[in-house]
């Protein structure tokens with residue numbers, strides 16, 4: 022599609038003089054961008070001719086390799102700032118809307134996902150589409166956008182229109198917590214679990230209000246190889262509140278080490294990539310943001326069902342500063358508490374005075390195995406919960 026055919030959806034009936042000015046500004050931007058593009062192409066063509074003549078055929082291989090990096094050039098689009106103004110997209114606090122405004126940061130998030138050309142990319146909460154544009158420039162095979170707020174649909178359609186014929190874009194208006202991503206993924210993406218990750222990526226500047234609960238749900242799906250993980254070890258590149266991101270990646274003895282660290286690292290290789298200052302967003306959130314990548318492990322460290330692992334780890338961390346056996350005791354009814362916890366630690370060969378944040382995941386594995394042995398012998402303990410079952414809720418609030 023040529024640039025001249027490109028017609029953005031601007032509300033021409035709007036009476037707001039700011040909009041009129043925005044439209045004029047937008048046309049000026051397009052003109053300027055077209056001029057720059059032509060100049061750039063002319064310069065490249067000239068340079069190629071000179072290089073070709075001067076250095077000869079040997080350079081051809083290098084040039085061919087350099088051009089291998091696939092990129093899609095989108096026709097000039099209004100800036101995200103203009104989109105927000107044109108469509109009057111006031112950020113809604115209840116949907117944790119903070120729009121990432123810095124193109125450099127946006128590209129950095131997408132780069133953190135690695136090579137996504139020819140991949141299927143599912144973006145969670147695309148909002149006005151800043152990250153979406155950057156993803157599309159990397160020439161993915163297909164983009165699946167899941168956005169709860171329907172006000173963003175026109176701005177996302179604008180992008181889908183701009184890359185029509187090049188990238189297949191599915192725009193889904195819905196809640197990520199209720200959307201079956203797998204439904205939109207082409208079946209041929211599937212690889213075996215032990216193969217390198219499939220050509221499927223999950224990317225999202227997640228809404229703070231759902232990021233941790235979503236992560237926990239996804240970990241459970243990973244443990245069962247369901248949803249996007251029915252296609253293999255699908256990678257994730259996600260943003261979290263900096264503090265949450267640090268917890269996810271915290272190693273033993275780190276002051277942020279908590280249940281979330283043990284759970285995330287049990288099923289995934291977690292990498293804290295970089296921080297994004299709050300000032301890069303509009304409106305500016307109260308906290309900074311951390312970008313994390315997660316790649317599911319071929320084998321979890323604790324090879325037991327998600328629910329059992331979650332329960333044992335939650336109890337052990339319930340008294341973070343105390344001896345870890347104190348938390349483990351609460352797994353059992355009061356009358357047998359001490360005896361059973363002692364047995365569990367003995368079976369696991371863990372020193373009862375170890376603090377929760379000093380326990381590595383392989384030791385948690387032994388503790389979970391020991392607990393599993395005990396509940397096989399005493400099935401009545403399995404459903405014992407000394408407090409109301411607040412499992413996932415507590416993990417989120419940690």
Ligand SMILES: C[S@@+](CC[C@H](N)C(=O)[O-])C[C@H]1O[C@@H](n2cnc3c(N)ncnc32)[C@H](O)[C@@H]1O
Nearest residue numbers: 119120121146147148168169170196197226228
């Ligand atoms: C922090 S904003 C990020 C917007 C955009 N990706 C960016 O980086 O500028 C979070 C986005 O997620 C959307 N969102 C909030 N809750 C959601 C949910 N449950 N399911 C899908 N999207 C949601 C919001 O409407 C918003 O567009």
